[in-house]
Amino acid sequence: MGHVLCATGRARAAGTAALAAAYRIAPTDPDDADGSPLSLCGTLLVQAALAAARHGDDKAAAVRVDEATELAVVVGDGQDHHHTCFGPTAVALARVAVDVERGAADEAVARHVDAVGRDGWRWLPPGVRAAHLIDAARAYLQTDDPVNAARVLLDADRTASAEVRDRPAARDVLADTIRHPDAPATVLSLAVTLGVS
Known part of the structure; x- marks a missing residue:
């Protein structure tokens, strides 16, 4: 329900329902x-x-992630209760997504680098890892770094191509990346293949 409410522009209601x-x-x-x-x-x-x-409620976002962190420490990485993949690494990825949403791109990039270096990163399903890499690409674009945005988009495509090829948000990030004057040629071929301009 929360996903549907967010997708329809009702983020406040989505947060209330999830909480x-x-x-x-x-x-x-x-x-x-x-x-x-x-x-x-x-x-x-x-x-x-x-x-x-x-x-746009940064304080509530921080409080909720902190609450999730406390639970993640107890659960640990490598679990998949109810197919949630919940654990410390999943919460670290959530912190990146929250930072991207609130425009704290430098923090998001630093947290991304930390998150993908964790042991728990490899235990996450490919779709989760690819979705995170798309968030990381958004963060890199916010820091005016199209080279690293392209790199993580290509990693996402290799990890779980459906996440890049079928998700409108991923296609938007790809389009933003290729429009950057310093976009590397490597990402242009992916855009051509997907018909993204």
Whole structure:
């Protein structure tokens, strides 16, 4: 529901829905809970953080990501309770996405470099990694670095091509990248293949 509300421009409602669901399933003592409810709760907190960032509420976004971080530490990386992939690395990727949404590109790039260097990065499904690389490309473009934006877009295409080829947001980032006067030729061939101009 949160994804649908965000996609229709109702980020505030999406955040409210995700937060209400997260708190409803949150265990009373996270230290005594198994990873399953913590993963669901943490994933919903991440969604609430992203919705808050899209709505322009940086403080709420930061609070939600911090709450998710606490749960992620208990769950750990390498788990996939309810197919959430929730853990410290997933929350690190969420921080990048929040930074991109709020226009803190330098922070987003630094967090991206840290996140992909974690052991948990390789445990994430290819689609999750590719989606993150698209966020990283947005961050690189915000810092006026089309070379690294192109590099991570090409990595995303190699990792899970459907994420780049089928997602409108990815195609938009690709279009923005190739319009940059310093865009490398390597990304132009991907754009031609996809019919992006």
